[in-house]
Amino acid sequence: MLSSPINEFAGPTYWLFSAAAIICLSFAASPGKFHALWAGLNLSFLIFLIGFPASAVLGIVLLVLHINGKLIHEQLRWSVAVISSSLLFVAFLAHKMQHPPKLLEDAKFILAAIGFSYIFLRCLEYIRGSTNKQTQSLTIFNTINYLIPFHMLAAGPVMGLADFKKNLSSSPTLDQDGVIDAFERIASGLFKKFVLANGIIESLFLTGFKSDGIYLFIEIQLYYLFIYLDFSAYSDIAIGLGRLLGVKTPENFNKPLSSRNIIEFWERWHISLSQLIRRNIFIPIQLAGMRWTDGQYPRLVSSAAFLSAFLLCGLWHGVTWRFFLWGAGHATALVICNYYRDWLVGRLGKRGASNFSNRPLVRRMAQIMTFQFVALSLTFLAYPGFDFLG
Known part of the structure; x- marks a missing residue:
């Protein structure tokens, strides 16, 4: 079973399951029934994908996260959140390690089969929401559907918890x-x-x-x-x-190839990941830095937040020096872009800077430079000459 994951779009099993799911969900007459049936389908897909024993373990994890999201006692809720996050990080490292210990080889294969990188992000978003009491209104079916939606396991996107909750009360319609x-x-x-x-x-x-x-x-x-x-x-x-x-x-995605700077690129490329990084890493670090410095060094604080966020973004893609340096490179580009914007506004004023940036030749050159930077950074990840970095 594990040798042929069914979350691969080239295989017929994925499409047969999807067709069956579409037919089943079309009979759900109310939001409550819809989410219960949707949860059953997501769990069924998981069992088909990795078998019952591994699915049962993951099901226990989901149940623990759900119960923690319901806890009223704040200290207990935070304690469970910290423990859950720590265990998730261990699983994530097992998933991303190139040469895991023999004991973790089967776990690595299972985690890869279910697209654990994206489940990991959803779990962290869910845990953060639980610490802010955003998950107390969710049913166990909602928790399952948020964390393991079968059609988003392979490569995302990663829906924010707040956006997920907005759609719970509406009945799905399709003309x-x-x-x-x-x-x-x-x-x-x-x-x-x-x-x-x-x-x-x-x-x-x-x-x-x-x-x-x-x-x-x-x-x-x-x-x-x-x-x-x-x-x-x-x-x-x-x-x-x-x-x-x-x-x-x-x-x-929103036409990222035409981005004219690296900030705009990350607003257009892998948008759900960018928003999650901004929401859960960049903004908290920036706010903490502004409080710590009494707001005296806003650009320096934002630079530190960019560096922290994109180093973690690189390591999320792969726990290797190659991905670490890729994240550092994008963080550096973001910082330079921010300082350049400030310099341009200081020199030309807001309107003058906007007019200059929107000149056809300037815009085209900026798009070419951004395209080349991103292309070279992706090449750095794949170029055989850097294999010693992992």
Whole structure:
């Protein structure tokens, strides 16, 4: 069972399960029945994916998180939150370690099969919400549906807890236009992944950066395009399936290739992750820094928050020096971009800076520079010459 995960879009089992889920959920007449049935489907998918014993362990984890979200005693709630977070971090390290101890090899395979990176983020969001009493109104079905939505396991997106709660009371509706739009989104995702990304770019042009000269430069551009098409394809499919299922699924990309600076890039690329990082890491660190410095060094504090947030973002992608340095590089670019904005406003004023930045030539050059920076940073993650970094 574990050798052939069913959360792979190329396999027929995933689509058969999705079709069955769409049919089942169409009979849910009320929000309460819908969420109960949706929870049963998510748990069933988990059992098909990793088997009953592993699913039972994960089910216990979900139950503990749910109970903690219901606790009224504040000290006890915080204690359970700290313990739960610590255990999740241990599981995350087991999932991301390249060469885990033999005892953790099976666990690593199971965690990879269920897309634990995204479950980990949802769990942290849920735990943070529990400390602020945001989860006390959730049922066990709501908790299951938030933490393990089967159509978002493979590659996200990661819905914020507040956004998830907003959609609990509404009954899912889908008209003819909605069905057509959903199928178009799924078809777009499949075309991006299997035709453009895998069928053309990967199979015809990518060499694993074994080329040199002008072709290496071309491959760097195409690799960025491949990553975007492949990754956004998963999001398109998840969003389309979510519409057919009646499950709100957030957008994850908004034309990131045309970003004119690295700040705008992270507002357009992997949007749900960017918002989660901003909500749970950047803003808390920034607020704490402003209190600690009495608000005297706002730009320095925001720079420290950027560095902390993106170092953790890099390590979330992979616990290696390569990902650590990738996160540091993006943090540095964000800090430079912020200081440049301040310098430009100080020199030209807000209106003058805006007019200058919106000049066609300046805008185009900024887009090219941002594209090249992101492309080179992705190449750094994949280039064989840096294998010693892990």
